[in-house]
Amino acid sequence: MSPPWHTSALLLVFMALAVAGAEQSEERSCDVIGDESSESQMERALLKKLEPLSHMRFNVTVEKGKMENYVYHFRVCREVNSTLHDFGGLVQTDRQSGKTTVIGRINETQVFNGSDWIMLIYKGGDSYGRHCSGEKRRAVIMISCKRGVTASSFSIISEEREKEQECFYLFEMDSSVACPAENSHLSVGSILLITFVSLIAVYIIGGFLYQRLVVGAKGMEQIPHFAFWQDLGNLVADGCDFVCRSKPRNAPAAYRGVGDDQLGEESEERDDHLLPM
Secondary structure: OOOOOHHHHHHHHHHHHHHHHHHHHHOOOOEOOHHHHOOOHHHHHHHHHHHHHOEEEEEEEEEEEEOOOEEEEEEOOOOOOOOOOOEEEEEEEEOOOOOEEEEEEEEEEEEEEEOOOOEEEEEEEEOOOOOOHOOOOOOOEEEOOOOOOOEEEEEEEEEEEOOOOOOOEEEEEHHOOOOOOOOOOOOOOOOOOOOOOOOHHHHHHHHHHHHHHHHHOHHHHOOOOHHHHHHHHHHHHHHHHHOOOOOOOOOOOOOOOOOOOHHHHHHHHHHHHHHHO
């Protein structure tokens, strides 16, 4: 049998290996530039908002003649190759030579937003060398709002490397995570319309049940205030006749026909002429 101290040592070794494996399997995420205590609440909220994209990988190929043929690999707040532990969040691969260049690292992240976009910046990439005074590369990713799409249209817009300083690679993509929250508040008109329809429904249903169960009405008389609704058409017609009439109600007629009184007098006069002398 193995001595007790030997068994304890083996257990400690296995536990250390398990902890190391767990740390390796857990992918690193974005670390905003500065101390953790200096991260603003807005930055934390934006990084939380980008979490749905963290499991996705994006690639774009760029060909510029025979000399430049690159593939850009991008992940949102995750390392492109977690086995290298280089914090590379956006990596350029030369398709001819196979050389990889880190454009930006997730441990030097900046993030801010507007009304319908989020700007993600990875700093601390590999040095430019001859360009941009040899400063470190930087990747700028503009994420624009597009509802109904988790992520799409990842592409490179330009590479600004002709300046002395502050050079960068500019990328863009569409995603619904950059969209503002939809306003679910109802307008005043909608509230009034819903209230009106609800009152009408209560009136019809409640009146129908009252007429049927309490009054004992049958047929059409189960409709609440049936006599009123039945006469409503005549009331509306009378109202239109009163409002829209173009002349006073008691105005004399422009043409008067022959009345019975005139006919009667004339007939009597004619009869007198017919009497014998």
